[in-house]
Amino acid sequence: MAGAKIWLFATDSQMLELQAVAGQLSYSEAFPVRIAIGISIIGFIAHNRQPYHTNNLLKDAWFGASTWAEEEQLSAFAGYPLIVEDRLIGVMAVFSKRAFSVELDNTLSWVANAIAVAVDRSWAREALMSRRESLLFQLANQIRKSLDLNTILTTAVSEIRNLLNIDRCQFMWCWPHQAYLSITHESAASDIASGLGDFSPTDTTILMEKIQNLETLRIEETHDSTSELAEDTDLGILQASLFHQGISSQLLVPLETRTGQLGAIICSHCSGPRPWSNSEVELLQAVTDQLAIAIDQAELYAQTHAAAFAAKTQAEQLSEALETLKSTQAQLIQHEKMSSLGQMIAGIAHEINNPVNFITGNLTHASNYIEDLMDLLKLYQDSYPNADRTIQDKTQDIDLEFLEEDLPSLLESMQVGAERIRQIVLSLRNFSRLDESEMKPVNIHEGIDNTLMILQHRLKPKTANQAIQVIKEYGNLPQIECYPGQLNQVFMNILSNAIDALEASSELSAVVPITSYSSSLPLMPTIWIQTKYINDQWIAIHVIDNGQGMSEEVRSRLFDPFFTTKPVGKGTGLGLSISYQIVVEKHKGKLQCFSEVGKGAEFIIAIPIAPTEPLT
Template structure:
């Protein structure tokens, strides 16, 4: 009994759940049905609206007076409505699926193809005006091409009246002239103006070729040269062609006499040579307007048509005449502008040459003055050294004898003291008066000091002679270290300590240098200039923090100069003169060797020392003089000269 109740309970539960699922599914189906019904209604409404729009569009196209095409990207006709234009020939064969270019005359094909390409690229409206021959004369039309979706194009062609066409032609003419005038005012670049003119005329006149020729008359055989052209892609290029005047005598004569050439049909030309030349170019109609500038140059615009009879309208001739007038003005202005620029450039070049010559003259004058000063100083130093050397040699040569004589006399006095003692009162009194014991001890010392002083004077004289080097002319083997030591000896007074200025320590790190071929006196002048500048920089740094000491493992802030020499593997002699002064900026470093450049106050520097040093090292010795410095990092001057120099003749 219990199992039966359980079964009935489970059956009721299952039935209940099944009912709920059926109810949920039924609700979902009802909602889906409602949504489907709404979509069907919306679709019917959309279809109705689309049908209405289509009917409206068809109605518009039926009453539209324009010729209507819908094209794909390749120019294939998708839709076509002839509209109200009835006098166009060749419309009977127009059917969807064919290229629109098949039904157009040659000159119009190019314009349509260009317009199609432009619309696809820019996605914007493109319109142009053209003329077609009709049964009752020429007809004027306007084509408007507009982009659609999916790379499609809609084309509307409408016929315009003669007055409207003339108005548009005048507007185009004025626009062309305005563009050329603006270009002339803006650039005066004749090449760009001519190139624009031929392109604009070719498009405006709807012709196959527009070219500009220059008449080259300054040759044995004058000829016409095509320099710019705008043409149909199927025509050959004329830019490399030269036509001799005798080959087209009729055309050349008229152009040279400022006459306009209008040929509506080449077959009517009486001159057979001219007719043949024009035929060789492929022209069936031809027009040319000459250009004569005030400067005597001659050119011509030529317009060619290659597909039968082509009447040249008076408006077209007037437009081309206006263009040639503008071009003639542009040529004269461009030539005047070019001449003005050449004159200005020439004047500027001459001014620069004069400025350079003046600077070179000033530099040469300063160098001559400095050289003369150094020469005079050298002569003075040599003279003083010679005058000092003679008495010093006399003193130094006799002082040894005097010392020996003094020693002998003192020894004799000692012998008298030993054997004649006690002395008589008068001698005893004199011994006491002159303090014989002190005199006996001090007199040899005095003579030894005199000997040291004489040697010192000899060293100074030798340094003076080594520095001036007047006895050595030209390039000779020189001991560089001897020249540096002589320079330091002459600067010894500036290296010593002074009130408010500590002693400048000199560190000499000499390498093993052989004798160097150079101008000894000139190199000593370089050492003097560089060491003097280093001393000046260190004196200016008093009261300021010096850069890192030049001696390793020391923290002393004293001013220091380090001189290092070495011989490189490629036989270059390098002399480095480094100081731990305040350094200099990059701007100062770049101008350091310029003539008359100085950072010293007026009266303390001429700005020629380093410039002359640079000339001596670089020009006289084929070497290099470099400066490496930064604010707070001291300065290092590096002299590099070859070990061997070419001997002077």
């Protein structure tokens, strides 16, 4: 033979590309490096998929290169299509200076078939290696991307099953000391029952041993226990068990993580015997190595994440505990202040009450005594109408007639003043409520009135501000079971804030009408107090002012501890926070504020008539 050439078919370009040359043949345009299907004798052989040979090149009309053949002194040509399972692999061309015998033609035909099979296998191996690299890259990518163990294992079993074209792929955890196995992830054909779950190996002891020893297990064909091929060994027992599960072949590749945790990838086939090639085992081993790394990284990430979360949670708990401690400390201080204030008020009220009672009690006797003296004086005047000059002068000096008329009025004014003092003392005592630490039925209106009595001096006109008028619209309320002293503290805080807002608005001339009360309400600083009977379980108290209102940002933080809009030294930011706790936590009620800039503010206190479920 003078030489030979082999062209392989490239599916991407749909061209025959020269891959191998043997012999010392010169270049010919009829046999270039790239040939299209159907062009030249080589292209026609590929198109027809039939061999072509001739022993008379110089006279062959199909050859198309007789001049070149004459120059090369060639006389014979044989071309063979390389076909595997009806797939075109390429074309082999052989050139000779002597005629081909039948035996040589048969030999060349056999060589062409062998070359086609070899090339096809080579391509298949390259494809497998490429897919292996792709799978390894995907898994590595998945590791870098999510570090989520569940995602990694799910991807692994799915990709391995697709790559090896098998019926089922599973991931199994193994705990040898507990003789315990668990299949946690699986990818299987739709007609195959799930194998997920936990089990203790009884007839599958060899699985535990193989995983513990990190040994690969290959089973290319399973047998029934009654089969002549069945073995009375652990492997034979496993094969029989797999056979009854409908599994015809199985491949197991174990892995071990950095922490010593054991696991395995299990590949199963159910539609007949399946040999496991060395390249597949190598691929699976490479995958399990990647999985071991992935599991280590995922566990490390989970531990780090858990530690960070624990640290963050602990920091948040400490911060919350600190805020709670600060709030509790402030509340204790505030409660102590209120308690001290209440004790002082009660003490002052007691001290005032004693002389007032003395005065009030003696005023009655003084009135009687003076009345008796006036009667006696009248008798003297009737009995001695002509008094001596000294008595007449004294009568004129003291203006006895005016004294007789004014003295009863004077005593009456003293009685009214003493009664006023007695009412103020009673209001002070009721407001302090030192003797009422338990819940008891009280008249809410009395608590509001007592608070207004205490704040009366702040409602009067100031140098730069108008007087603040109070409009009371009380509903018909039953007695409310509550902590009266604490509830009075709530009234004090809310009414004090309303007065503060009105004083600030009055300085800015920014009071607004309370349209919800009356459109004819005079444009002056006003507090409107309204009580309502909601139902058999709840009552509500509305405190509305026509101040300048507040922004949503301020309103949303109104009940936060230590939040205040007042200048330094004029507010602690605890009054409304404590009021909120008293209403919501102590009385299981609701405390709300509605306000807009330029539209005043409304506080609504809703409390149960008796201890009950929270208001929805």
